[in-house]
Amino acid sequence: MHGDSASRRLWRWRNNPLRRHDDLVEAWIVLAVYAGVALGGTVAGTVTAQAADQVFAQQRAERRSVRAVLVADAPKSTAPDVMGSVRWTAPDGSARTGPTLVAAGLPAGSRVVVWQDGRGRLVAAPPDATEAGLEAGVLGAGAAGATAGVVLGAGAVARWRLDQRRIARWGREWDLVEPKWGHRTG
Known part of the structure; x- marks a missing residue:
């Protein structure tokens, strides 16, 4: 058969x-x-x-986490994350300010962790x-x-x-x- x-x-x-x-x-x-x-x-x-x-x-090799400071109070929201302005130090030592996602309702001066590329630009965290x-x-x-x-x-x-x-x-x-x-x- x-x-x-x-x-x-x-x-x-x-x-x-x-x-x-x-x-x-x-x-x-x-x-x-x-x-x-x-x-x-x-x-x-x-x-x-x-x-x-x-x-x-x-991406994992090039991106680095750095500590940043929230410049202004983050808006209160029902969403867990909102856009906030942070200040951090770039790899060349210059101070930078830019927008990133932060926890809703955080007060100004709060420390947050952000990710930057080799030029100091804010980027998303690399996948593990x-x-x-x-x-x-x-x-x-x-x-x-x-x-x-x-x-x-x-x-x-x-x-x-x-x-x-x-x-x-x-x-x-x-x-x-x-x-x-x-x-x-x-």
Whole structure:
């Protein structure tokens, strides 16, 4: 039974008088789609995940946490974080002031931790290694899925066009054969 099932799946590859050229073309399309999904998805997912992981590692290496002082009272809000103005010291020793998220209702003079890049600009905290790994994995899976979707879509379009060609060919053949039958119904 197993061999019978395999031979049914591979019938398009065998030489037989009923196999049409389009059957062989369709078999190659299906094989290319399977290979494209498996290989293309794997490569796209791996490359994307590695690139994202490198970006996150670079952010962890370049960004530094510094203590800052809240310049004015933070607005009171039902939201846990609000925009507040803080003052901090940049890596070059200059004093900087800028907006960042702080806890709602903090009084002026409160000390907060902010993150800065190598030029002293405020930036978001870098993801830790666990968060970065998870996000890189999600991005890689998304890239693999997108690649698989594109390959499956291209394969579906190719098979649809092949079907349209078969239908047109069958129509032309019917136009040649049908008049020879002589008797029309209807």
